[in-house]
Amino acid sequence: MNHYFYRNLVRLLCFLFIIMGVITDVKAKNLGNLWVIGDSWSSCWIDSTWRRPLYQALIANGYTVDFIGTVSDTEFPGCEVDQEFDRDHDALGGALATDILTELPNLYRELPQADNVLLMAGGNDITDHSDPAEVSRVLGIISDIITSLRTDNSHVKVYLGAYAYAEGIDDAEIDAINLSVKDLAGSLSTTQSPVYYADLRPDWDKNIHLLPPPDGHPNAAGMAVLANNWFNAIQANNNSGGGESGANVNLEVGLVEYMTTEWATVYLCNMHESMVVIAMANYNKNMASACVRIKNAQDSSFRVRIDGDGNTEPDYADIYYLAVEEGGYTEANDGITLEGVKHQSTITDNSSRWVGQPQSYVN
Numbered sequence: 001m002n003h004y005f006y007r008n009l010v011r012l013l014c015f016l017f018i019i020m021g022v023i024t025d026v027k028a029k030n031l032g033n034l035w036v037i038g039d040s041w042s043s044c045w046i047d048s049t050w051r052r053p054l055y056q057a058l059i060a061n062g063y064t065v066d067f068i069g070t071v072s073d074t075e076f077p078g079c080e081v082d083q084e085f086d087r088d089h090d091a092l093g094g095a096l097a098t099d100i101l102t103e104l105p106n107l108y109r110e111l112p113q114a115d116n117v118l119l120m121a122g123g124n125d126i127t128d129h130s131d132p133a134e135v136s137r138v139l140g141i142i143s144d145i146i147t148s149l150r151t152d153n154s155h156v157k158v159y160l161g162a163y164a165y166a167e168g169i170d171d172a173e174i175d176a177i178n179l180s181v182k183d184l185a186g187s188l189s190t191t192q193s194p195v196y197y198a199d200l201r202p203d204w205d206k207n208i209h210l211l212p213p214p215d216g217h218p219n220a221a222g223m224a225v226l227a228n229n230w231f232n233a234i235q236a237n238n239n240s241g242g243g244e245s246g247a248n249v250n251l252e253v254g255l256v257e258y259m260t261t262e263w264a265t266v267y268l269c270n271m272h273e274s275m276v277v278i279a280m281a282n283y284n285k286n287m288a289s290a291c292v293r294i295k296n297a298q299d300s301s302f303r304v305r306i307d308g309d310g311n312t313e314p315d316y317a318d319i320y321y322l323a324v325e326e327g328g329y330t331e332a333n334d335g336i337t338l339e340g341v342k343h344q345s346t347i348t349d350n351s352s353r354w355v356g357q358p359q360s361y362v363n
Contacts, residue, residue: 030267032115042091044079053227097141120161128168198233250325274326276340281317288312328362
């Protein structure tokens with residue numbers, strides 16, 4: 001049996017499960033970790049932060065997420081007192097876009113790779129400066145920030161926040177700048193590392209949502225508006241992913257697009273105690289053949305990459321996967337006849353010997 005057989009077998013299984021009603025489309029609930037990067041608007045100002053209602057909204061809507069960062073609101077002891085939420089972030093009060101760019105390599109050394117980044121940068125740069133040359137300069141730095149983030153994780157998802165308000169700039173100018181921010185997100189987005197535009201302006205009113213002058217930061221109501229807009233951006237871009245089993249089986253299938261030879265994490269909908277993963281690269285006769293490698297298959301995620309056949313190195317390939325809880329299942333008890341078993345192999349097949357190792361079924 002060759003690679004094409006396994007590839008088509010996985011695709012056939014996915015198709016059969018779907019038409020049988022075993023697989024249903026669901027929202028991918030496990031976001032992995034999330035890194036908030038920005039200035040004082042993303043920190044805790046006086047006694048509130050939009051990160052608190054955002055975190056609580058994600059949890060309330062069934063998402064699993066771990067906020068990461070090197071600071072935890074300790075600079076504001078009265079911040080969101082008695083509220084439970086993940087306080088980790090890296091929002092630096094007074095930070096310019098260049099400050100964030102310069103600090104990133106130091107932060108990489110202290111944190112795990114970021115799966116998702118909520119980036120809100122440049123607000124201090126454009127204050128009182130709406131001329132096109134300055135806006136272009138700031139957007140260029142933001143582009144460099146995203147490039148830097150990809151050096152730490154080539155599959156990072158970036159949510160690029162719009163500007164809700166900037167001192168000395170009227171609403172029409174803010175809207176014009178945000179069009180450039182949106183264009184930047186679109187130009188930088190790739191299948192492997194998407195950049196999503198997060199529109200933070202809906203329902204925002206500077207006459208209602210700012211602290212009294214001369215403070216130019218959001219009040220608690222303004223923080224709630226920002227949180228809701230961030231949540232909408234995250235939810236809008238996390239409606240795809242694996243499908244989970246409609247039978248009494250912890251089973252999911254999915255597609256990882258544009259996979260490369262670098263390790264990437266696949267997040268599943270459900271938790272597993274003992275996960276079995278089948279995966280195969282989808283390539284055609286004009287592409288270099290690719291073999292899928294899997295590691296760290298536990299809880300609700302696994303790591304995956306592709307390797308070449310030893311003669312050529314593949315550029316990329318789409319990967320189909322099936323993840324199931326280890327065990328034997330029957331139609332009578334579980335709604336499906338299926339077995340997922342782990343086996344420690346002691347031999348390696350090759351092009352001249354492809355026979356595998358005999359295994360017996362439970363059913």
